[in-house]
Amino acid sequence: MLLFLEQLLNGLQFGVMLFLLAAGLTLIFGIMGLINLAHGSLYMVGAFVCATVVAYTGSFLLAVVAGAAAAGLAGLVIESTIMRRLYDRGHLDQVLATFGLILFFNEAVRMIWGPRPLNVDIPTWLSGSVELFPGGGYPVYRLAIIVIGLAIALAMWWLVQRTRLGMLIRAGAADREMVAALGVDTRVLFAGVFVLGAMLAGLGGALAGPIFTVGVGMGENILILTFVVIVVGGIGSIRGALVGALLVGVVDTLGRAYLPTLLRWVTDPASADGIGAGLASMLVYILMAAVLIWRPRGLLPAHGH
Amino acid sequence: MNNHKPFAAVLAALALAAAPVAGAEPVRIGMITTLSGGGSALGVDVRDGFMLAVGDDDTLGGVPVEVLIEDDARDTSRSREAAQRMIQREQVSIFTGTIWSNLALATVPRILAADGLFLSPNAGPAEFAGSDCHPGYFNVAWQNDNLHEAMGQYVNDEGYDNVYLVAPNYPAGRDALEGFKRYYQGDIAGELNTSLGQQDYASELATIRNADPEAVFFFLPGGMGVNFLRQYDQAGMRDSIPLYGPAFSFDEAILEAAGSAAEGAINGAQWSPDLDNAANREFVEAFQAKYDRRPSLYASQGYDTARLLASALAAVDGDISDMQALRAAVREADFESVRGDFRFNTNQHPIQDIHVRRVVPAEGGGHTNELVGMAFPEHRDAYVGDCAME
Structure with missing residues (x-):
C-alpha cells in the first residue's frame, strides 16, 4: 500500500512536468492552429541556460528564472521570424519548418555547449528526502516539482478564466477569425501566447535539469508524450492539458510499476517481464486510442472546435 | 559471358591504378563515426584517440596516412553510404570508427565484400565474433558481452x-x-x-x-x-x-x-586511466595535453586501434596492395597496447584482462x-x- 502511494506520487510528479510543456503546446495549437514540433527545443534551451546560470552564480532560483526567460526570448525570436509566416499555412508546412527548427536548435546547442551532457545539482535546501510515510522517504525536490506544477496550473486557470487576456485566449481558441474581426490585434495576442508557452516549456526544462540529463535532444523524448497529453486532454484547453498530463503521468508510472507483476499471474516470470515492459511502454498510446474512440475531441476540449 | 570480360579488364586496370606505390601516396583510412546528435561524445573520443596516435605529421608506423573522417550521425544508411562512397570514389580499403553494433552490422559486410579491412574500435556484436567472423574483420575493443x-x-x-x-x-x-x-x-x-x-x-x-x-x-x-x-x-x-x-x-x-x-x-x-604501463601513462598525458580533457575508455580504444594499424603498416612497409599480408600483420597485434597484454583470439577478437x-x-x-x-x-x-x- 505504501509502495502504491509512492508510485502514485511519482505519477503525479511526472504528470505536472508534462503539464508545463503541454499547457503551452495546447494553447499554441488551439489558438494559432500551429503544430510546433520545436516546443521541445524551448524546453532544452531552458534546461541549458539554467545549468549555465547555476554554474556561474550558484543560485538555483535565479537560474530557473533565467531558464524560463531565455526560453521565452527564444520563443519571441522564432515567433516573429518564422512562426508568424506559418499560421496560415497547412500543417505539413508547419511540421516541416518546425522539424527544421529542432535540427537547428540541437546543432546550435551542441556548438555552444558541446556534445557532453551537463550536470545540475539539486540545491541543498531542496535535497534529501522527507518521510511521508514510515520507512518510505520521498525526495524533497520531487515534492517541490509537484507543488510548483500545481501552483502554475492554478495560476494558468486564473489567467485563462479570470483575466481579460484569458478571455481573449479562450475566444481565440473558439474562433480565431471572429476575434480578429472584433478588432483584437491578433499579432500581439499570438506572440504573447507563444512566448507564454515558451516560458512554461523553459520552466519545465529548468526544473527537469537536476533530475534528467541536460543534453542535446532532451526535448524530443518528452515532446512525444506531450502530444499524447494534449490529444487526450483536448486541444486548446488548459484544463484538458492538466487532466491529460496527470492521467498520462499516473498511467505510465503505474503501468511500469505493476504490469510485469500482474502478468506473472498469467505467464512465467521471464516472459512476464518482457511482455510487461513492452506493454507498459505502449500503455499511454493505448490510453490515447481509447480516449479517441470514446471522445474523439479529447476529454475536455475547448469550446467551438 | 563474353560481355563480362571487358568489364573485368577495366576493373583490373582500376585496381592496378589504385594500388599505391609504397612511400609515394599516403595510405587512405576511412573513419566513419558518430560526430553529431545523440551519442556523439563516443565518436568524438574514438576519433580524437585515433588522431592522437596519427599525430601532427600524419603518419602511422612511419607510413604517411590520410584519414578521411565522415559523420554517420548514428544512422545506418548514412554509415553504409559513406563506406560505399569511400570504397568507390576514394579507393579506401582500410576502415574504422563505427561505434554502434547496428551500424556495424549494416556497414561492415559492404567493406568485407570489397576485400577491405575493418578494425572495430567499439562495436562488437556477437555475429562477428561467432558465425559471421571474417579474416577482414578485427575487433580492437571487446565483444559486446x-x-x-x-x-x-x-x-x-x-x-x-x-x-x-x-x-x-x-x-x-x-x-x-x-x-x-x-x-x-x-x-x-x-x-x-x-x-x-x-x-x-x-x-x-x-x-x-x-x-x-x-x-x-x-x-x-x-x-x-x-x-x-x-x-x-x-x-x-x-x-x-x-x-x-x-x-x-x-x-x-x-x-x-x-x-x-x-x-x-x-x-x-578492459582499460583504466591508472593502469600502470608505459604506453598508458604516455597516452593519458598526451591526450590531456592535446585535448584538455580526461581520456575515456573510447578514446583509449581509438588510440589502440591506430597503434595496432601502425604496427601492421610498418610490418608491410606501407604497401597495402597485398591485403592478405596486411591482415596477417594486423593479426600479430605487435604493438604496445595501453591495456598492457593484448592479443587476438582465432576469431580476431581480443584476449585481454x-x-x-x-x-x-x-x-x-x-x-x-x-x-x-x-x-x-x-x-x-x-x-x-x-x-x-x-
Whole structure:
C-alpha cells in the first residue's frame, strides 16, 4: 500500500512536468492552429541556460528564472521570424519548418555547449528526502516539482478564466477569425501566447535539469508524450492539458510499476517481464486510442472546435 | 559471358591504378563515426584517440596516412553510404570508427565484400565474433558481452546472491543481462526492462527498494544512465544498495553529467586511466595535453586501434596492395597496447584482462575511475566456438 502511494506520487510528479510543456503546446495549437514540433527545443534551451546560470552564480532560483526567460526570448525570436509566416499555412508546412527548427536548435546547442551532457545539482535546501510515510522517504525536490506544477496550473486557470487576456485566449481558441474581426490585434495576442508557452516549456526544462540529463535532444523524448497529453486532454484547453498530463503521468508510472507483476499471474516470470515492459511502454498510446474512440475531441476540449 | 570480360579488364586496370606505390601516396583510412546528435561524445573520443596516435605529421608506423573522417550521425544508411562512397570514389580499403553494433552490422559486410579491412574500435556484436567472423574483420575493443560478464563474475566473487537487474528493452540491453547471467550464480531479486530513451526512473526505483536486493546491476547507456544514477542518488539508495555496471555506464561524459551521484559505483572495463604501463601513462598525458580533457575508455580504444594499424603498416612497409599480408600483420597485434597484454583470439577478437574499477573523486575536480581488482585475466568471448577461422 505504501509502495502504491509512492508510485502514485511519482505519477503525479511526472504528470505536472508534462503539464508545463503541454499547457503551452495546447494553447499554441488551439489558438494559432500551429503544430510546433520545436516546443521541445524551448524546453532544452531552458534546461541549458539554467545549468549555465547555476554554474556561474550558484543560485538555483535565479537560474530557473533565467531558464524560463531565455526560453521565452527564444520563443519571441522564432515567433516573429518564422512562426508568424506559418499560421496560415497547412500543417505539413508547419511540421516541416518546425522539424527544421529542432535540427537547428540541437546543432546550435551542441556548438555552444558541446556534445557532453551537463550536470545540475539539486540545491541543498531542496535535497534529501522527507518521510511521508514510515520507512518510505520521498525526495524533497520531487515534492517541490509537484507543488510548483500545481501552483502554475492554478495560476494558468486564473489567467485563462479570470483575466481579460484569458478571455481573449479562450475566444481565440473558439474562433480565431471572429476575434480578429472584433478588432483584437491578433499579432500581439499570438506572440504573447507563444512566448507564454515558451516560458512554461523553459520552466519545465529548468526544473527537469537536476533530475534528467541536460543534453542535446532532451526535448524530443518528452515532446512525444506531450502530444499524447494534449490529444487526450483536448486541444486548446488548459484544463484538458492538466487532466491529460496527470492521467498520462499516473498511467505510465503505474503501468511500469505493476504490469510485469500482474502478468506473472498469467505467464512465467521471464516472459512476464518482457511482455510487461513492452506493454507498459505502449500503455499511454493505448490510453490515447481509447480516449479517441470514446471522445474523439479529447476529454475536455475547448469550446467551438 | 563474353560481355563480362571487358568489364573485368577495366576493373583490373582500376585496381592496378589504385594500388599505391609504397612511400609515394599516403595510405587512405576511412573513419566513419558518430560526430553529431545523440551519442556523439563516443565518436568524438574514438576519433580524437585515433588522431592522437596519427599525430601532427600524419603518419602511422612511419607510413604517411590520410584519414578521411565522415559523420554517420548514428544512422545506418548514412554509415553504409559513406563506406560505399569511400570504397568507390576514394579507393579506401582500410576502415574504422563505427561505434554502434547496428551500424556495424549494416556497414561492415559492404567493406568485407570489397576485400577491405575493418578494425572495430567499439562495436562488437556477437555475429562477428561467432558465425559471421571474417579474416577482414578485427575487433580492437571487446565483444559486446565482455564487460557485463565481468560484473557477473565480480558480483559473484564479492559473495552477493540477491541482485536486481535493470536494462533497456532492446537487443543490446537483453545481451547485457545475458552476459551478466552467464557468470553470475546467485539469485535474481528481479529484472526490469525499461523502455529505450526513458528519462524518469522514479517508479523503477521504488520497485527496487521495495524488493530490498543486496546489489543492483544496471546497463543504461548514455543519458538514460545519467538519469538513473542521479535519481538513484536522490532517492537515497546509493549508500544502502551498491551499484554495479559495465564501464559504458561510467565514461568521462557520464561522470561529468552525473557528478557525485556516481561516486562509489563499481564497473567492469578492459582499460583504466591508472593502469600502470608505459604506453598508458604516455597516452593519458598526451591526450590531456592535446585535448584538455580526461581520456575515456573510447578514446583509449581509438588510440589502440591506430597503434595496432601502425604496427601492421610498418610490418608491410606501407604497401597495402597485398591485403592478405596486411591482415596477417594486423593479426600479430605487435604493438604496445595501453591495456598492457593484448592479443587476438582465432576469431580476431581480443584476449585481454578485464578489470574492475570504482568511481572516485578526481584530482582537480570532477570524477574518474580507479582500479580496484580484476574480474577475468586473459578473458575470451563466448562466441569463438562458432567461428570457423583458425
